[in-house]
Amino acid sequence: MQVLNNGFVKLLEHMGGDDAVIRNARRCWRSEAKTEDADRKLLRHLIKAGHKTPFEAMVFTFDVKTPLFVARQWFRHRMGSFNEESLRYCVAMRDYYIPEGLEDELLLKWKSKNEEAFDFYDLLVNEHRVVKEQARSILPIGIYTNFLWTVNGSSLMNFLHLRLDKQAQYEIRVYAQAVLELVRDAAPICFSEFEREVLKLGE
Amino acid sequence: MQVLNNGFVKLLEHMGGDDAVIRNARRCWRSEAKTEDADRKLLRHLIKAGHKTPFEAMVFTFDVKTPLFVARQWFRHRMGSFNEESLRYCVAMRDYYIPEGLEDELLLKWKSKNEEAFDFYDLLVNEHRVVKEQARSILPIGIYTNFLWTVNGSSLMNFLHLRLDKQAQYEIRVYAQAVLELVRDAAPICFSEFEREVLKLGE
Amino acid sequence: MQVLNNGFVKLLEHMGGDDAVIRNARRCWRSEAKTEDADRKLLRHLIKAGHKTPFEAMVFTFDVKTPLFVARQWFRHRMGSFNEESLRYCVAMRDYYIPEGLEDELLLKWKSKNEEAFDFYDLLVNEHRVVKEQARSILPIGIYTNFLWTVNGSSLMNFLHLRLDKQAQYEIRVYAQAVLELVRDAAPICFSEFEREVLKLGE
Amino acid sequence: MQVLNNGFVKLLEHMGGDDAVIRNARRCWRSEAKTEDADRKLLRHLIKAGHKTPFEAMVFTFDVKTPLFVARQWFRHRMGSFNEESLRYCVAMRDYYIPEGLEDELLLKWKSKNEEAFDFYDLLVNEHRVVKEQARSILPIGIYTNFLWTVNGSSLMNFLHLRLDKQAQYEIRVYAQAVLELVRDAAPICFSEFEREVLKLGE
DSSP, rough: OTTTTEEEEEEEEEEHHHHHHHHHHHHTOOOOOHHHHHHHHHHHHHHHHHHHHGGGGOOEEEEEEEEHHHHHHTTTTOSEEEOOOOOSSSSOOSBBBBTTOHHHHHHHHHHHHHHHHHHHHHHHISSSOOOHHGGGGGGTTTBBBEEEEEEEEEEEEHHHHHHTHHHHHTHHHHHHHHHHHHHHHTTTHHHHHHHHTTTTTOO | OOOOTTTEEEEEEEEEHHHHHHHHHHHTTOOOOHHHHHHHHHHHHHHHHHHGGGGGGGGEEEEEEEEHHHHHHTOOOSSSEEOOOOOSSSSHHHHHHBOTTOOOOHHHHHHHHHHHHHHHIIIIIIISSSOOOHGGGGSSSTTTEEEEEEEHHHHHHHHHHHSSSSTSOOHHHHHHHHHHHHHHHHHHHHHHHHHHHHHHOOO | OOTTEEEEEEEEEEEEOOOHHHHHHHHHHTOOOOOOHHHHHHHHHHHHTTTTHHHHHHHHEEEEEEHHHHHHTTTTOOOOOOEOHHHTTTTOSSOOOTTTTOHHHHHHHHHHHHHHHHHHHIIIISSOOOOOHHHGGGSSSTTTEEEEEEEHHHHHHHHHHSSSTTTTTTTHHHHHHHHHHHHHHSHHHHHHHHHHHHHHHTT | OEETEEEEEEEEEOOHHHHHHHHHHHHTOOOOOOOOOHHHHHHHHHHHHTGGGGGGGGGGEEEEEHHHHHHHHHOOOOOSSEEEEETSSOOOOOOOOOOEEEEEHHHHHHHHHHHOOOOOOOOIIIIIIIOHHHHHGGGGGTTTTEEEEEEHHHHHHHHHHHHHSSSOOOOOOOOHHHHHHHHHHTTTTHHHHHHHHHTTTTT
8 A cells, every 4th residue: 555655554464353352352251252232332442441452462564664754753652563674784775755745846956855865875885885874874864664563453543543643744644544444454343443432533 | 272270271363473573584684585594593593682573573362271370470471461351240160270299188178278268259249249359359369260362472482481491380381381382383493493592492 | 558458558769750751741842841831731731642751751669568359450550560579489478358348247257268268378388398389379369469569650640540440449449549649749740630631530 | 971973871860779679679588688799699690580570670761862873773672761852843953973984085075965954954944834844854864863761770771782782883882881881870789790691791
């Protein structure tokens, strides 16, 4: 699923869905899944009351490509794991964020400033034998980076809650929206109740 | 898989295995799985150097039944999630730990003391209308409890490292051993390297 | 501060208060503490919007003595650290929970059942050389245990939110209330806003 | 304490030291601090065996200024809290990393490339009314950022272990070294044992 000028989010793997969350929640009462209506009410209650552990029975792994400043916001969500390509070991690719809606002249300048930074990086690494981990200092914060994210359902909902908020930066909001599209099918009851109760959609 | 006189461990679900860990580890270098030998060496290095995030791409959910004092030790492992049947809402079942090797006379006393505690509990709940959450005060610490445990590969290895240690209590060590048997097939390279490097088996 | 028939909560140490939280929150805007009114509004906003990291600049260590079933609920709060006396190494003390309001006859039975359990424990440990870690199986869940708890301000607020709730068990609610009394002085603005916005007191 | 060309680390506050760790560790046995020699042996054992919770009774808050790529490595340490100035709200300051040992000509180019990036940033923000949160895309990864870090003793030791390693990048190693200098006095026994057992210094 493409996001921004050159990024993406893919759902690689997941474990558990509505069934797993209901199974875990009902363990408390030594009971099993009941009618869909009763199960839905239970999930709604858990979301509203802030009971998180049952949602931790769902786990997702995403492959994500974002501008570096978006990745920095993303990595602030500590309950999850990240594996990112490292510019200590990999040569940086000439791949950077371009905002929509720049006027033509400004767009040209934006591109040429980014290209010049990569030119200088190439010079440092190839001609002057500066190590990659230092040479990257000169690259712009808008370069794309690529990482794997494993996160459980509870922490994912927290991410969506904060990053779909109007106060969140546009560039991460579009990623959060893409993540939400990707997980809906995996746990339709959980995420529809989450959208109603937390995101307050459909009001 | 039965453990102790009346407990068990079952592996209900899992996500990811050797492939997922290798994929996550190699993301750092923007590379892919290589020969089995190179992959194995990489995993060994990660284990020895304490790099944990790639192993967090593996996740397991277990159904576990243990004496309550074993559950208390288990729940100390904070990186994981637990959903346990609650004696606030469920009536306690007459199901308690009996150590092996008690002499006949002592075994009889052990059983009768446990039975008396349950008799008093029943009296409190049924006759005196004491709420279950208070009445449980009188039940012995050796009663069985049942919980679901979701844990990633890194935290699981930490659990095994500490709970398979000779210093760990016998009653949790046999559970840790059962857990290890159950996960070996899910990620044979990871766990064989873990056994060699951390548990120091096969030396 | 005494709680229940034989428990307590003491605040041993703390670091940071309103000043530290405001300093951390304002770092985001590269600004400093302002008027008390502006600072209070900021803290209120952080609490309502779920921004947790500034409150993590406050840390508290408590010494707590509770019935074991209360400790089990307490230890479910994973963001914090616990050091508890261990009945693997310490001999259990004859010290158990007695609920208020039991009728005389029931109270006598409650006590005698607890005493009998301790008598059997002493017999197991002293006469039969059963190891303490096994012998404790026979002790009641209502025995008192003693632990140290280190927790940051954000996790503490989460604990108070869930454990002061009407749905929480009475026996942990009185501890949560005692904890709240103890921390109020350490960060009066934070906790008065927390009480207003989260606990909805004073409405 | 100055680090690199323009960074620093300051210890702002701390709670607990050797005494607190020993108190927490000895709670397990219901014992108190003993001779310095016995306490030291205990701490050594805890470090070697990987028992972490007693060290969580020590907490530190640092004020840190680093190049952004160093901050990114630092923030990977999830057990801790960070509050960083945000370039969504603050105008970026003309303050960037300059490695030591660049030849004169290259040094001039390094500076001019950084200066040009800031010139373009100023133009975007001041002339073209591009929002700061987007305009920062063009700034180099080597700009300095400033954050507060609250971390407990166990997580701090993990940070030091990984970031003082020879495999760690030079630019974060010098910060880790500065952090170690700053905490030594707060808990001299803990950190001397840590250096001996984990860092293998003095062998």
